[in-house]
Amino acid sequence: MKITNETLATQLNHRSIRAFAKKPIAKEQLTAIYEAARHTSTSQFLQQFSILRITDEAKRKAISEIAKQDYVGGNGELLIFLADLNRNAKIRQHLGQDIARLQTADLFFQAVNDTVLAVQNALLAAESMGLGGVVLGSINNEPKKLVTVLELPQLTYPILGLQLGHPAQSPQLKPRLPLEFTVFDDKYPADFSLAEFKDYDKLVHQYYDLRDTDRRVDEFTTQIGSKKLAAHKSSRDEIMAAIQDQGLCLD
Amino acid sequence: MKITNETLATQLNHRSIRAFAKKPIAKEQLTAIYEAARHTSTSQFLQQFSILRITDEAKRKAISEIAKQDYVGGNGELLIFLADLNRNAKIRQHLGQDIARLQTADLFFQAVNDTVLAVQNALLAAESMGLGGVVLGSINNEPKKLVTVLELPQLTYPILGLQLGHPAQSPQLKPRLPLEFTVFDDKYPADFSLAEFKDYDKLVHQYYDLRDTDRRVDEFTTQIGSKKLAAHKSSRDEIMAAIQDQGLCLD
Numbered sequence: 145m146k147i148t149n150e151t152l153a154t155q156l157n158h159r160s161i162r163a164f165a166k167k168p169i170a171k172e173q174l175t176a177i178y179e180a181a182r183h184t185s186t187s188q189f190l191q192q193f194s195i196l197r198i199t200d201e202a203k204r205k206a207i208s209e210i211a212k213q214d215y216v217g218g219n220g221e222l223l224i225f226l227a228d229l230n231r232n233a234k235i236r237q238h239l240g241q242d243i244a245r246l247q248t249a250d251l252f253f254q255a256v257n258d259t260v261l262a263v264q265n266a267l268l269a270a271e272s273m274g275l276g277g278v279v280l281g282s283i284n285n286e287p288k289k290l291v292t293v294l295e296l297p298q299l300t301y302p303i304l305g306l307q308l309g310h311p312a313q314s315p316q317l318k319p320r321l322p323l324e325f326t327v328f329d330d331k332y333p334a335d336f337s338l339a340e341f342k343d344y345d346k347l348v349h350q351y352y353d354l355r356d357t358d359r360r361v362d363e364f365t366t367q368i369g370s371k372k373l374a375a376h377k378s379s380r381d382e383i384m385a386a387i388q389d390q391g392l393c394l395d
Numbered sequence: 396m397k398i399t400n401e402t403l404a405t406q407l408n409h410r411s412i413r414a415f416a417k418k419p420i421a422k423e424q425l426t427a428i429y430e431a432a433r434h435t436s437t438s439q440f441l442q443q444f445s446i447l448r449i450t451d452e453a454k455r456k457a458i459s460e461i462a463k464q465d466y467v468g469g470n471g472e473l474l475i476f477l478a479d480l481n482r483n484a485k486i487r488q489h490l491g492q493d494i495a496r497l498q499t500a501d502l503f504f505q506a507v508n509d510t511v512l513a514v515q516n517a518l519l520a521a522e523s524m525g526l527g528g529v530v531l532g533s534i535n536n537e538p539k540k541l542v543t544v545l546e547l548p549q550l551t552y553p554i555l556g557l558q559l560g561h562p563a564q565s566p567q568l569k570p571r572l573p574l575e576f577t578v579f580d581d582k583y584p585a586d587f588s589l590a591e592f593k594d595y596d597k598l599v600h601q602y603y604d605l606r607d608t609d610r611r612v613d614e615f616t617t618q619i620g621s622k623k624l625a626a627h628k629s630s631r632d633e634i635m636a637a638i639q640d641q642g643l644c645l646d
Contacts, residue, residue, distance in 0.1 A: 155431040180406040336486065341486070
């Protein structure tokens with residue numbers, strides 16, 4: 145017997161939406177999205193994330209250029225989720241305490257976890273109200289430039305963005321790896337053979353990416369074997385330097 | 396007008412559950428949790444996370460000792476979420492391609508994001524079915540030991556755990572920072588004064604932590620100012636070395 149309820153149905157129905165109607169997100173909807181993020185689990189109750197809602201046209205344009213995607217900063221809302229150790233650092237400084245612990249890799253990863261958990265709750269909240277959205281890893285195409293554009297203080301770092309709005313497309317459900325490849329009891333498997341992926345490859349190849357409706361998508365293993373994952377230099381490789389420039393993840 | 400639906404209500408009702416009944420999670424429920432995780436957003440369609448379900452008693456005990464929490468590995472299910480660049484590396488190797496790109500910080504953070512987004516969907520799926528759970532950052536108390544206990548191959552790294560089960564406690568809702576401290580339009584604020592936190596501190600102080608029912612919790616700013624965040628060495632500081640020992644986050 146397959147279990148279902150509204151939440152599970154919303155989760156299983158997830159598609160990334162990259163085209164949005166001109167209609168704005170209602171204030172009450174935006175608040176509901178923020179509240180979902182606010183109630184997310186947080187490591188050691190440190191609450192180390194913040195949200196920047198980008199309304200400024202120049203900033204939206206700059207972020208869109210970094211992300212190399214027109215829909216970023218277009219119709220709908222653009223939210224940038226920050227790992228935020230600055231707020232707690234400010235509190236500690238006002239109390240006359242040191243902040244070195246907040247600059248460790250340990251605390252940085254705790255903040256990253258807080259932030260990313262909240263991103264998923266925010267996206268699902270939007271989807272539960274009939275809105276759509278897409279998680280924007282593409283904001284990290286130029287890490288140092290992004291920090292400058294956002295005018296971020298030390299001890300904050302942008303982890304992911306969300307572009308949210310009223311969907312103006314309805315993509316097919318993109319087939320994900322079956323559980324046999326991703327869930328294991330007790331021990332991770334020794335190897336994966338290419339032959340095992342045959343059926344899944346077929347499924348993926350049948351999927352049409354509605355970013356370009358006429359185009360079938362490459363098989364999964366073909367995508368993984370492609371040159372996008374071949375050794376190359378990228379401005380994205382600035383990420384660790386950019387994080388450390390923000391005074392984070394130092395020890 | 397406040398918007399509500401089942402998903403939002405589940406999100407706003409989140410409490411970490413740390414005491415579970417002996418009753419096992421049904422197979423169908425566990426599958427629903429996995430399916431929610433499986434349908435989560437994934438960076439560049441790389442699908443770089445895996446789940447280890449820990450059933451082995453020796454491993455559960457070892458993880459419980461690392462986490463220093465009896466409920467970890469106790470009643471219910473213990474899931475460890477891995478950032479997994481190994482699966483795609485194996486595919487590339489079978490196709491005769493290099494794997495250096497999968498060893499960059501860029502790709503590692505993409506995998507971390509995939510993993511943590513899936514953790515939140517899995518937890519919420521459980522909560523939507525009346526189960527409870529807690530995100531386990533405490534598995535990272537001893538990063539190198541955890542990798543050994545889990546017998547992990549190169550290019551995998553445990554990010555977070557989830558302990559899930561039938562709740563045997565009903566904690567109060569823990570008051571989170573109001574949105575005025577965490578959501579900003581366009582620009583992050585220059586400072587936070589201690590005075591601003593006064594009302595929130597009062598709220599937090601009124602909350603009882605059901606891990607220790609008789610005990611009121613310290614004010615938020617007192618917790619942040621406390622010695623748990625004072626400069627100190629910790630086995631948790633192995634985290635970056637442990638990640639790099641796994642062949643990840645190298646450039």
